[in-house]
Amino acid sequence: MGKVAVAGLGLGLVPQAFSIGKPLVRRNKKVGIIGLDTSHSLAFTKAFNASDAAADLGGYKVVAAYPHGSQDIPSSVERIPGYTEEIQTLGVEIVDSIASLLDKVDVVLLETNDGRLHLEQALEVFKSGKTVFIDKPISASLVDAIVIFAAAKKYKVPVFSSSSLRYMENAVAVRNGEIGKVLGAEAFSPAKLEPTHPDLFWYGIHGVETLYTLMGTGCETVQRTYTEGADLVVGTWEEGRIGTFRGTRVGKSGYGGRAFGEEGIMDMGSYGGYRPLLVEIAKFFDSGKAPVSEEETIEIFAFMQAADESKKINGQAVSLQAVLDKARREAAEIKI
Structure with missing residues (x-):
């Protein structure tokens, strides 16, 4: 198997809207889970x-x-034995x-908590065509x-990833206007660290x-500083729009944010749980169409990688495009 050419990113300004409509008619499909090391699986x-599952599930x-x-x-x-028994x-x-x-x-729901295993596990699923x-x-x-998205294209398998x-x-x-x-947004969440993953990948994601749900793609530079028990990451988008993420590691913290628009300001309110994500997963299983684009997911990870790079150089601005270009070169060398 030869090298994989990885497609370029289109960094658009307007976010992809979420579709709204009647639930698709469900077929009786069997779901498999990979990974019982996370509460998500249960x-x-x-x-x-x-x-009594609702019609949309x-x-x-x-x-x-x-x-x-x-x-x-x-x-x-440590969770695997108990979750295995309970499921x-x-x-x-x-x-x-x-x-x-x-x-x-x-x-398939690939739920393994350890992101290092996802490429290997996803490749096995992709080759099955599921x-x-x-x-x-x-x-x-x-x-x-x-590489995961490149492999999904190679094997013609629909894939998407998202936080709830x-x-x-x-x-x-x-997101829907x-x-x-x-014009700008701020978001916050816990940002617990795990040594095996880049800082924000584990929980800050x-x-x-x-933040990306509110701002969409198009971030150009990222700066990261640490203050009072929290990381503050500032992204500058096209047209000078500013998006900030505060990841807390000290004290109690919830999830939320605020968006500043041309026609008003909106707080995100409280977190509503997993169900809305599961509805989108069910629609995705029906249609094969991902509700979150490859470009946006990759840019989210480029943003977090750029934040790590900024940390290494004492909070100086890092070009997202430079981070992406380097990663694409490395990805093109990986055989799938």
């Missing part, structure tokens, strides 16, 4: 497998799960390999994120994804 299964049932999974992140590894009470069969899982299911949702983070590096924070009610309203063109 929460998603309980929603899809509920006897109905027809999808988790039937099999492969437990592994993080291998050296204690907070994740079986929901009618889910435990299998001993991804290959066995793929023989039993129609679509549609897959990859939970955050899509990978533990910008390079792997680019993207689907907060007011974030969707802003409720306050007109967004929730707030960064909120």
